[in-house]
Amino acid sequence: MRAGSPLTRRNFLFLQGPASPFFGRLADRLRSLGHGVFRLNFCAGDRACWGARPAWSHRGGAQGLDERLKAIYSQHGITDQVLFGDRRPVHRPAVGQGAACGVRTHVFEEGYFRPWWITLERDGVNAHSRLPRDAAWFADTGQRLPEPAQPVRFTSPFRVRAAHDVAYHVAGLLNPVLFAGYRTHAPISAPLEYAGYIRRFATLRLIGSRERSRAQALVASGRPFFLLPLQLNTDVQIREHSGFAHMGELIEQVMASFARHAPGDACLVIKNHPLDMGLMNFARIVQSCEQRCGLQGRTVYLEDGDLTALARHALGVVTVNSTVGLVALEHGTPTLALAGAIYHLPGLTFQGALDDFWRTPEPPDAQLFACFRRVVMHATQINGGLYCRAGIDLAVDNASRALLADRSPLECLS
Secondary structure, three states: OOEOOOOOOOEEEEOOOOOOOHHHHHHHHHHHOOOEEEEEEOOHHHHHHHOOOOOEEOOOOOOOHHHHHHHHHHHHOOOEEEEEOOOOOOOHHHHHHHHHHOOEEEEEEEOOOOOOEEEEEEOOOHHHOOOOOOHHHHHHHHHOOOOOOOOOOOOOOHHHHHHHHHHHHHHHHHHHHHOOOOOOOOOOOHHHHHHHHHHHHHHHHHHHHHHHHHHHHHHHHOOOEEEEEOOOOOOHHHHOOOOOOOHHHHHHHHHHHHHHHOOOOOEEEEEOOOOOOOOOOHHHHHHHHHHHHOOOOOEEEEOOOOHHHHHHHOOEEEEOOOOHHHHHHHOOOOEEEOOOOOOOOOOOOOOOOHHHHOOOOOOOOHHHHHHHHHHHHHHHEEEOOOOOHHHHHHHHHHHHHHHOEOOOHHHHHO
8 A cells, every 4th residue: 555645735624433532543643744634523522522623513414514515625625534434414415525526535434354453445335335246356356465464453342432432422412502403323312322231231241141151052052053143223234224124124034034944953043233222122023923933942042142153153144234244254154145245245145035045055155255355354444443542543553554545455456
């Protein structure tokens, strides 16, 4: 990757970032290298994360944002804009306006491969990623790339992420006064979210050990099973990039298909997401579907358990577009993606219908997956994290170099 010349000043406009100090720290690094840094805050949480650094405020949410951005681009010579998540309401106009005005858009997101990576792409991520949907291209390109270096590892405690999130939303109490036009991208209010987490984590303290033991016993028994890992109802991957309104709908569809078409000796394991807020009673939904579909004794619902071990031993994994699909493919497990995941490619995931998957699950091509992984790691993944100090230090070092490159790693592969 060729970094931009230090004599060539770039002007970066920062929009919304994660609820953490990451964007502020990254901006400080770019400024120290002689580049211009500007910031547009949309809510009080943005202001809190940005600290005392100079910034403008946009109090109208997405309303009037197109014209505001055009004016900022023009008046301040903006060359690049940086944002977290391309589907937030305040980011959708920015992505389009940036393209129209010749401004590079750098999009951060949680890592495709985890836990020591974050995603950085130009113009879009996930369903809007510029990664080709061409298995042959991945096979050819991946053969020419070396294996990615081992990441620098770090520990990112959940309590640190939670503290950043709470601080962000406490600041948000000032939104009605300071940012009256702002509407959050989150579909659930922070108090309801926190209440759900408190209740769920209290429950897991009571049943977590039992659930992990159940998962271990299932794997050890050798009983054939398929795995359905749940995603978060609030995940943009579900809300924006799937045909499902929520995970309850997914459960009902998958269980009905399993009842009609799966081998009689197989069971279906449904594993809840570790960060689920507990606002939807999945155990009750599973039980209801079990009775309606005649699946008594053929389903297992787990609130906790080693997901990697389950994916490795499963006959197949059904997912919408979760990164768990990548874990399954890495272990050679047949995988069906029900929506537009970046890995939904011939030779990697099952290309037929859900009803057919149960009887003819096809394992991924190991060589193709190795090529795919090399390309994705090279083109989109940054070693680092968004929340803990060690992860942010790494991410700032690595992301700043990527932001200053004249061409993105993916463009260099084309």
